[in-house]
Amino acid sequence: MRQIRWEEAQVEPARWRGLADSHGLSTLSARLVAAAGMDGDGAEAFLYPERADLPDPHRIPNMNEAVDRIQAALEAGERILVHGDYDVDGLMGAAILMTGLRALGGDVLPFIPSRFGGGYGVGEASVRAAEEAGASLVLTADCGTNAREAEEALRRLGMDFLVSDHHLPTADFCTATPVVNPHVEEGHPDRALCGAAVALQVMRAVTDRMGRELRLDPYLRLVAVATVADSVPMTPVNRALCRRGMETLADTPSPALRYLLNAGGIRPPVRSCHLAFALAPRINAAGRMAEASLILDLLLERDRKASLHLATLLEKLNEDRKREQTAVFDDALVRYGAQGDGRVAFVAADHWHKGVLGPVAARLAETVGRSAFVMTYDGDLGTGSARAWAGENVSDFLERCSEHLVRFGGHRAAAGFTVKREKEADLRGALSRIPAGGNGEAEPQIFHGVDPMEADGIWDAWGVLDPFGPGNEEPYLGLRGLVPERIRVAKRRHMFWEAVLPSGRTLSFVWWNGAGGKTPAPEPSSSGVIVGRPVPEAPRRDMTFRFQVETVL
16 A cells, blocks of 8 residues: 655745735634645635636537527427436536526426446437437537547437537547537636536526526536536636535525435535535435436426435435445455555456446545556456546546557546456556656655644634635644543444543544554554544534544654
């Protein structure tokens, strides 16, 4: 496993004191904002993203041509098939297009491919669905940029094809279709938008063209969930989209979103961690364990009784997902340990549930400190998911190994791939030969020292920095001077303890795998530095967070 060298951050007092004075920030918040490199105008944009104007939707390539076709379809009463995808981003984008086009009087039907039948993106199942629906126009959300075969098949059937997407173009890039995707233009300013945000820009452009008003709040809630779940860069625009969406989530009238918030135990204020670790896994559970169309049905349903029925089905699927995910991760970790360290973590098995490969890859990457590739077989064809570690680009990794793959797709942080069994060894070898960044020494990881008097304000500081994501990663904190109490160990692996802060409030700690199977378990000391991050605590506790420990120095 990758070794980490921990170093305490050193931030010049003059930098953070100016921020504290100018913006009324606590010492801890000001130090963390300054450490993120935010000062002057940059600090204004970072601290108040909700004040920013959303970018002009018409600046995305091919937008005007796509709007022409959508407007014509709406005015002629043509049937439009909205084609999403089975992940959070694709589902949120499809819900945005479905809701927006129906509000404009459109004859719109949805299609979400199955992870277990139709496969990823726009394919043969998509063409069949469009033909059966009697659609004359297929409009995508979060997919379709590289679906040239499907594009040609739809054209042969007399159907038009429009793409709204954010995935990187490849050799299969659609050439006869208006592709509304910032990535088709080199260096485009909107290339960090997720697929749902691109779909929102489409709806903004369409309503603007037709002289109609688009009330943004319902759509921004969906975009916020998608932006966090899809791990796109947290640029000023994406921070603005997320902050505005999260601010109104707690008051949403949507039965679906209210259910998801309640099921996750989420209370205001809504933070990006709630979206990432409570909402997104539940949304993904449908597509991972059954059919993702359940989520779209839930999002579009307005009858409370019908919504409750769908929500009950979703909760059962989420429980199934958690059990399956835990079992596959435990097996994957054992297999990785048997192989020894490599350039990346690559594990494969015949019997794993393909619906949980993505989250297992993410957890494996975090656990072993390597970009992770997790794969299972159905006969001689393997399906895999990749998750990046430390800013690496797993989509680029797969591009370099494309000669060994049947297909692949995704972006920097997450990607999917298909490989024939006979090519597994070649793929494994090609991935191992990709040059590593850095000089091979232990990686420096920065933490910010926190004294006991500051600990009460940690969750408030997280609210200032939120939303988190690539480009605005959660910092590590180092708590010192706290006396551990009521230490206990679960399953000889996980450690739990508490500490009383100077304010009299109790802070709970959890250190997953902290005991490491040792008997007796190593006990944290009041002289040590407890390095980790805050995570939401159950509402019944007297603190709004607990501290998830990474290490004790």
